[in-house]
């Protein structure tokens with residue numbers, strides 16, 4: 175480890191001594207930064223039985239800044255240890271940020287592949303010139319909880335010439351005995367795409383295929399991920415620059431998936447013609463990543479936030495010294511032609527007492543509500559300034575804020591012909607609404623003004639079950655939470 179490494183490590187430790195004393199809006203069963211800023215989930219994996227969740231972390235400023243990786247570990251998704259910041263910007267090729275990446279575990283080793291971000295000094299636009307975006311590999315050393323043996327895998331000169339400097343977010347996986355790495359990219363002519371690289375040894379990589387959409391779909395594709403569920407091959411991306419269209423794409427940036435067809439895979443380059451399906455219809459969801467656990471489940475975790483949204487809506491936690499969180503881990507399945515997401519079943523361990531109520535009650539925002547709608551009627555649910563309205567006649571679901579709890583968040587919609595079930599998970603300042611066992615999801619932050627919020631379920635034939643939930647349990651490092 176070089177001296178820059180020790181200096182940054184000391185700075186992080188010092189910063190993490192700044193304990194957040196005002197716990198307002200701190201979440202109970204979602205992962206948050208100990209202090210400062212969090213964005214993308216990184217390096218998701220199950221390694222030697224434990225689940226590892228790394229994340230983009232900027233402890234020095236609740237509004238972002240120099241990025242490191244922070245680290246959480248758990249054996250059951252309920253008991254968590256905060257493990258510190260194991261990957262730091264301490265080399266010339268990553269000195270302006272250890273950006274997003276993924277993990278690959280094999281032969282008792284946890285490898286990570288991430289983006290080393292460098293901004294050269296000069297009069298540059300940092301799109302076409304002035305930025306270094308390298309792929310770097312490192313290995314996890316469980317004896318000290320740090321990543322070591324960093325090595326440069328790819329750098330800008332290795333990428334196709336028609337690309338801008340924006341090439342990042344390696345996602346590594348194995349298929350039919352070969353290793354693949356997906357990278358997100360922006361072309362010089364402002365078209366988003368994914369690059370697919372292939373390797374036999376995880377060290378030497380050659381460009382295998384470029385994946386684009388038949389018609390331009392945004393200027394940059396961030397955080398690509400390729401995986402299969404029940405033999406359906408999925409490409410997940412977080413595109414930037416997609417225009418608002420009807421009730422779709424109202425967020426600053428999007429994230430969703432395409433189906434990759436076998437036929438187009440056989441050609442050298444792949445252009446996608448199918449629909450783009452949004453992962454989430456709420457205000458706060460971006461840059462998800464998936465991994466397969468030892469039980470064979472494909473699990474997705476997203477960043478419960480939205481970049482560059484400050485002019486539209488805010489998070490009052492900034493004044494309290496922190497910002498953003500991760501979504502619940504969601505198990506993916508493929509049903510009726512779409513990828514569905516539901517919280518992993520481990521979350522049922524958070525259930526405490528069941529609460530019986532007619533249609534209204536005052537409640538601490540720490541609960542799970544399950545709704546069944548056997549007659550398929552219109553209904554609405556109000557919770558702490560959030561209003562969820564399902565209009566059967568219009569075939570539309572709306573999530574909107576009636577008061578100030580949304581801090582600028584207004585309304586999001588999805589066309590849903592039938593809602594027969596809804597699961598709502600409310601934490602102190604977050605809500606995840608899963609429709610039809612995860613066919614549609616709305617994720618949002620909200621900021622209640624009082625300790626208890628009003629919950630109201632309106633619908634003649636609606637059946638509901640409500641549980642109070644406990645929080646995650648934190649071990650080592652728990653003073654932060």
Ligand code: FRU
Nearest residue numbers: 214230241273274342396461
């Ligand atoms: C997505 C993203 C990634 C990048 C990281 C930097 O939110 O912009 O493309 O690697 O965040 O923090």
